[in-house]
Amino acid sequence: MKLKLTTLALGAIMAAAPAMAELVFPSLSYRTGPYAANGIPFADGYADYFTLLNERDGGIGGEPIRMIECETGYNTEKGVECYEATKGEGSLVYQPLSTGITYQLIPKVTSDGIPMHSMGYGRTSAKNGEVFRYIFNYPANYWDGASHAIKHILDINDGDISGQKIALVYHNSAYGKEPIRTLEDLAEKHGYELMLLPVDHPGQEQKSQWLQIRRERPDNVIMWGWGVMNQVAIQEAVNIRYPMEDFIGIWWSGSENDVKPAGDGADGYKALTFHNFGTDYPLFEDLQEYVIDAGKAAGAGDQVGTVLYNRGLYAAMLAAEAAKTAQEIHDTAAITPEMMRDGMEALEITEEKMADLGLPNFGPEFKVSCENHGGNGFGAVAQWDASAGDWTMITDYFQSDQEVLAPLIEADSMAYAEEAGIEPGCD
């Protein structure tokens, strides 16, 4: 009997062994609730990239990938529950796709030693890796976005926007308020007047804000919205005949979902981005062959090539590249979360690497280091073509105003370090 039990136990251990060596990537997704229309394409892109790596390459460095999807409903409490439920599975990196969840998880992942990547969202000052050792926000953050918008407005005004009026229509939440400080500092530098127009959640009723815009006719409107707020804002802008080419949204206000309900009226609307659009890349041919045609696409398989699908795919690609870097650094395929953190901190994305991955000119080049967890702050501007039904990048990638942003990041991260009792450093 004893022998039988021992054999069974050994068998169980041996059977479990390959699972232990899997690379676990949790996906905190939201396929339900008011923000599902945005959560679904991102989650599909994220999942499909890992499926592609498993099917085509056998995983990363020979280790198969296991993705655990957990539904957050874009709800912070549920997001934290998902984290608690999945962290024991050997999760290598969290990407919660929610600024609220990111803020809640910052102390938790730091104490648990698991890296978190908030790509284009979350706490901006997490760029300072000396303070936020487990948090990464490359390739761009909200303050980069604010600066990109102003730089673009400067460009189309021959470098002079003094005396102009710029309105910020923002979601009245921690997320929406993120760019205010940066825009105020940039207003001091460039001499424009900043007009702040908060919109309460969820943003279905914005008449007051757009009547004010109609009365005061700002030269440009910048939008920091999410979900229904975006569609209503664009429709209201169309209603008051605000020029679309003077209306710029952050990258979370720049998907097909945001512009399509307004129809032809949305033509010319601009949005910031840190990645390219469409499916005209070699990688998508592999995706078609190994994932879509094989019937292994996530969800309904109908989101391929949309803006948020590409963003999810890009997020997964960056996670996979960091895992590869970690495997090289530690000379092992079976990496731990701590090793993954090292890989993320040593990540360098070059155009050559992107071309090798089948994504030439898809995203900006950047380099991560201990001091800089946010990359180089490059972004671009895209414009919606309503008749063609697609987004087109109308600028090259350009860098944010580091002269203004660096002191802000330093001040905010140091305040956090003091509050949390963190000794900044790279050791």
Added chain:
Amino acid sequence: MPEQLLFASEVFLNGLMAGVLYALVALGFVLIYKASGIFNFSQGVMALFAALTLVGIMEGRVPFSHVINATFDTEIHHFGWHVPAFAAILITMGVMVILAYCVQRFIFRHLVGQEPIILFMATIGLAYFLEGVGDLMWGSDIKKLDVGLPQGINTWIDETTFDAFGYGFFIDNLDIYASIIAALLVIVLVLFAQYTKQGRAMRAVADDHQAALSVGISLNFIWIMVWSVAGFVALVAGIMWGTKSGVQFSLSLIALKALPVLMLGGFTSIPGAIVGGLIIGVGEKLFEFAIGPMVGGATENWFAYVLALIFLVFRPQGLFGEKIIERV
């Protein structure tokens, strides 16, 4: 006319229009509460479900296509036809009647005589169920809804006010149509309640269930009818709000806009819902215009509730609600 007064007048008019849209949502709550004493938490989701169904029928989408495709490994999404808006509205109305029957048959028939809080809980369950079914039936992508209602600035008002005051007022065409439709809806509802046999039966049930039963009125039929009418009101609200923002799952949150209207106008009065909607709409817009900039803006959501609470202090039953007198 001074510039600020002109702006305030424009805000006032837009507040009235917004109030009509709030009232449209509140009307559905009132109808069900009045006839059955149920506070229908799912009214917002019913508006969403109705709008989703309408778009689905108009675009010829196959309901539950994701489930069918995943189960049978097929690629079916559309029937290949488009249904004209008017016909689609009629079909959607039929779906809402079937929904009303199912709600009555499978939920509330089994809960007759239960405490109001139990009935309220059941409507919470119904809300989540409907949201899930809507998602499964039609998918969770954002859908453009175009039933032919015009949107954008009304140029006649713009030009006329510009000629008169030197400042053109902005009034959205969609809001004007919503106001006309809401007015017609209220007239039809009042006529129905006052002058038809079914309407009188509905009022009798609202006054006293037992007495209505004793004279041979079928409670089942009346409640199915009331839920159907509430479904129709939800469809109208769904069309108006869905045209503004596209049909998407946050449409269900419009119910939050109806709560202060109900607190103010009373839960049992159709005119109360309209007047309450107008007061909330105008009040929140004028407050945002006058005080908003001093306190950082975004006052509309909380101010609507503050306004309703102030009214509650003086008239707990709401402006038009029935005064509750309980004798020991």
